Amino acid sequence: MDEQEKPLSLVLFSGTDDKLNAAAVLTVGAAVMGRPVNIFLQYYALRAFRAGKVCADHALAWEATDALTHVIRAHPGQHWSELLKQAKDVGEVNIQACALSMDMFHLKQADLDPLVDGIEGVAAFMASVSDGQVLFI
């Protein structure tokens, strides 16, 4: 993986476990294929990354009926936080908390899980996006 790949940038807004898991799977895929990944945490996604809260039940998106919830919860796949750790281990993954959301929820960096690398404003995030894609999840 010598050539420089375009970064993949994810804005995580939703804080439900299914969306976080889908985002973590995309992150692993991009990281193993040599693409740098930038993650910007806003609103409910940021709240899911609070220290000690990562493995809490963050519920599922509204599409998840009771029957689907059972299927999703029974699946043996890894937790999104574990997938993100693996992605960081094999690739270049930078997770930043949105400064505005931090302020809104009265959070400091010490309130966040160590998966979060720092706090940045939206312009800094856009600088890291460069000419790569942005997905809003």
Next chain:
Amino acid sequence: MSTVQIDKTIDARGMACPGPLMNLIGAIRQGQVGQIFEVLSSDEGSKTDIPAWTAKAKHELVEVRQDEGYAHFIVRKAR
């Protein structure tokens, strides 16, 4: 049956995507150049992911063989 000498077998059967691939990546990173790794995976995603990653990371996919309910992926660490 395969005739290549396997240095390490990773039994990832039952693991969900992308677990088998991640286990292969972990093993290859710790291994020596030239070593042959075999992954056993029942995950459908492995059928596309392991060849894609192996090509991207410039290792060699020696063989893919379907078994009952799982597949064998044999990869040589090339660099």
